[in-house]
Amino acid sequence: MTTARRLRLVLVLGSLTAIGPLTIDMYLPALPEIAVDLHTTSAAVQLTLTGTLAGLAVGQLLIGPLSDAVGRRKPLLAGVALHIVASVLCVLAPSIGVIGVLRVLQGLGVAAASVVAMAVVRDLFDGAAFARLFSRLMLVVGVAPVLAPTLGSGLLRWSDWRGVFIALAAFGLILITVAAFGLPETLPPAARRRGGVLATARVYGSLLRDRTFVGLVLVTGLAMAALFAYVSGSSFVFQEQYGLDEQQFGIAFGAGAVGLIAATQLNVRLLNRYSPQRILIAALGLGTVAGLVLTTFAVTDFGGLPAVLASLWVVLFAAGLAMPNAPALALSRHGESAGTAAAMLGAVQFGVGALSAPLVGALGTGVVAMAVVVAGGMIAAVAVLFVVVRPAQLGDLAPSAVTVAAH
Missing domain, CATH: 1.20.1250.20 (MFS general substrate transporter like domains)
Structure with missing residues (x-):
């Protein structure tokens, strides 16, 4: 080309x-x-x-x-x-x-x-x-x-x-x-999948029977839920509770996203020294601690908006480290059906994320509601990682997962 x-x-x-x-x-x-x-x-x-x-x-x-x-x-x-x-x-x-x-x-x-x-x-x-x-x-x-x-x-x-x-x-x-x-068109007729709905259902069934894959997908979705709790609640929190105008909100939101991007780029360098599962564990731990700190600041109003923003950005940074590595580890298990596996991964990411937005709304539009859901997503992700995935079982996935996670 x-x-x-x-x-x-x-x-x-x-x-x-x-x-x-x-x-x-x-x-x-x-x-x-x-x-x-x-x-x-x-x-x-x-x-x-x-x-x-x-x-x-x-x-x-x-x-x-x-x-x-x-x-x-x-x-x-x-x-x-x-x-x-x-x-x-x-x-x-x-x-x-x-x-x-x-x-x-x-x-x-x-x-x-x-x-x-x-x-x-x-x-x-x-x-x-x-x-x-x-x-x-x-x-x-x-x-x-x-x-x-x-x-x-x-x-x-x-x-x-x-x-x-x-x-x-x-x-x-x-x-x-x-x-x-x-x-x-990049997929020639000879390479297209045959078998219709039943064949697709069988592939999805095999993915659902893989406990480690399902656990990693859930970890990704729960990290995404924490992210979308911030996305759905931030406009009300920053504009109505803390009095930012629309332009100031855009700047504050963009600054948080910069932290997310910086983490994904740092992840490439970290993978030269550490396995994706070690980075994932550390990232979720950092995100959980930051989420709990955020909730404390939200409940006590200690430090005001700067404290909320600082702890939120640490959560976003941790999510930026976690989200490339969990999918990489999951997809490395099913190279023969990578397209369908990626579709399921994306569906769970956005599906679980979709649940977090109305949960923030149900709890209220203030910073406490947003902080509780953000922290809850990170805590749940850590729980699924250790109870369902069991990081010790990921040792044999590092070589194949590094390339995917790095990019």
């Missing part, structure tokens, strides 16, 4: 991977405004985030095997088209209930883009070339959540919350055009 074609492919796949974080995070600064404008509660608005995550979870389970059976382009183009339509309808939505349903559809569309981008990389590359391209895509995944709330805050200077969905629809139109003309 020529350098020009490789660069074009990176740009197309990078755009595909960016649409997920943008769809999830770009409207976060507008959540309080949506609650006021549609005469609803903060908990109901947070459920729209849950809808997006649920759509992502279900969509990955469906679209992963589908793309193995019919090729990459058809599910991708259909998914992005669904995202565009749902975004436009969100602009016209008369109630929070309608937005909730449309956010589920947005999540389904985003799932197609995410799954197909990863599948295309597996189709075209292996070895060192795969690792290099995959690392570039992961950088996009890390940077997009940093930019998304800031972009949303900027839009809110000139528009109301509906402007965010107009921007998402416009990005989808650009993306579907680029994908239609710049991304060829």
